[in-house]
Amino acid sequence: MENHFLIDSEYLSPEALEIKHRLETDPSSRKSHMEYLPGMEVIESDIRSKVMEHMNSYDYSSYTGRDVMAALEHETCSIEDFKALLSPAAEPFLEMMAQRASRETSRHFGNTVYMFTPLYIANYCENYCVYCGFNCYNHINRMKLSAEQIEKEMKVIADSGMEEILILTGESRSQSDVTYIGEACKLARKYFRMVGLEIYPVNTDEYRYLHECGADYVTVFQETYDADKYETLHLMGHKRVWPYRFDSQERALMGGMRGVAFSALLGLSDFRKDALATALHAYFLQRKYPHAEMSLSCPRLRPIINNDQINPLDVHEKQLCQILCAYRIFLPFAGITVSSRESADFRNGIVKIAATKVSAGVSTGIGDHESKYSGKTSCSEQGDEQFEINDNRSLEHMYSDIEGEGLQPVLNDYLYV
Numbered sequence: 001m002e003n004h005f006l007i008d009s010e011y012l013s014p015e016a017l018e019i020k021h022r023l024e025t026d027p028s029s030r031k032s033h034m035e036y037l038p039g040m041e042v043i044e045s046d047i048r049s050k051v052m053e054h055m056n057s058y059d060y061s062s063y064t065g066r067d068v069m070a071a072l073e074h075e076t077c078s079i080e081d082f083k084a085l086l087s088p089a090a091e092p093f094l095e096m097m098a099q100r101a102s103r104e105t106s107r108h109f110g111n112t113v114y115m116f117t118p119l120y121i122a123n124y125c126e127n128y129c130v131y132c133g134f135n136c137y138n139h140i141n142r143m144k145l146s147a148e149q150i151e152k153e154m155k156v157i158a159d160s161g162m163e164e165i166l167i168l169t170g171e172s173r174s175q176s177d178v179t180y181i182g183e184a185c186k187l188a189r190k191y192f193r194m195v196g197l198e199i200y201p202v203n204t205d206e207y208r209y210l211h212e213c214g215a216d217y218v219t220v221f222q223e224t225y226d227a228d229k230y231e232t233l234h235l236m237g238h239k240r241v242w243p244y245r246f247d248s249q250e251r252a253l254m255g256g257m258r259g260v261a262f263s264a265l266l267g268l269s270d271f272r273k274d275a276l277a278t279a280l281h282a283y284f285l286q287r288k289y290p291h292a293e294m295s296l297s298c299p300r301l302r303p304i305i306n307n308d309q310i311n312p313l314d315v316h317e318k319q320l321c322q323i324l325c326a327y328r329i330f331l332p333f334a335g336i337t338v339s340s341r342e343s344a345d346f347r348n349g350i351v352k353i354a355a356t357k358v359s360a361g362v363s364t365g366i367g368d369h370e371s372k373y374s375g376k377t378s379c380s381e382q383g384d385e386q387f388e389i390n391d392n393r394s395l396e397h398m399y400s401d402i403e404g405e406g407l408q409p410v411l412n413d414y415l416y417v
Helices: 014-025 047-057 065-073 079-086 088-109 147-159 178-191 204-213 227-233 242-246 248-254 271-288 317-330 344-350 369-374 395-404
Strands: 112-122 164-169 194-198 217-223 234-236 259-264 293-297 335-338 357-359 408-410
Touching (some): 065 079, 065 088, 079 271, 079 317, 112 147, 112 178, 112 194, 164 178, 217 242, 217 248, 217 293, 227 234, 227 242, 259 271, 271 293, 344 395, 395 408
Parallel strands (some): 112 357, 112 408, 164 194, 217 259
16 A cells, blocks of 8 residues: 555554554455445446446557547547547547547537535544545544534525535534435525535435435545455445445436436546546446436545645646546546646636536535635634645636636526426
8 A cells, every 4th residue: 555645643543543553454354345234235237347347358558549540530439449548549649639529528518617616514434545634533623514504604605606516524424414414405405506415325215315305416436446456545434345335326316316426536546447437337327327417527636634645646637638538538428527626727728628517616624615705704613624625716716717718607507397
């Protein structure tokens, strides 16, 4: 395990240090990451086997420039074409890929860019993920917003003009149970036209309940599709169960969600294979659930509290641009989100090529939107953030910049009738 992923030990209690050392040095002390825990729903699906068959057999070094040119010449991008576009052989053709991606984006989305903002309502977590600021052993200020505080934060965000919100929590059922999240969805429906969730994976009936409370779509980061690498990074907690997390989007669709979003956290493992698996996960589910809306994102690792050395491995902006262009060419109808993990310059550029959605007015902390938007203190205390953002532009600033690029900012793309 790479040392720069580890939470700095000086911030851990002696008890936590002892557990941390045992879990890291003695794999036999860790529960199987492929074994479901009590209460986890098992569904019958062939999606996982299809995705993993392609990912495990993917030899990106075998592709040539001729394969890339052939892929760009085809009107429809096949899986084999997509593999070529993700390969190192495609890097010299990045300009051609960007031109093709831009045409596909314009054809299917016009010149629109959708905007949303995330709202973290709690940062308690029961997982031990060695790269995450919410890690249960990382010493940070923990906080869970009350219903009153949630509504206050939502009103501040809505008053800025935002019409879509993404509700996030740390992965703790004991602190942020499904009922608590459902109540937040009900509050969000009062202020926003679109409500998304990025929470711990739940069962189909729980996704159905959250949809009835007002949630429209669900985002789940698989983090890495490399199950062996996943095991070394997720040492404890429900998140450790790799297959249960993999099937989250399908359970959400079975529960009635209108849309689902997919992502790997680029830099945890082989980014080309993770990018392939992410897109194929959406591709195969789209064919199984043709009514569903699919979207992807490709966040890179960012520094966290107590460890500023966490950064993506070998995933530079050029590689990130290649992945985004390949996504657009392969999945022309899918939404593509680029988060505030990336710089303003990169986001300004990529929305003209492949991305269709950006976040604005972002905070990954708990209870600080009022102070961020107006300078007032929203809560008597605030919870620490999950990671450092790289683009802190407000909605007004982002809106103006998008217009300056000759694009049309859109705050809502869905109407209930």
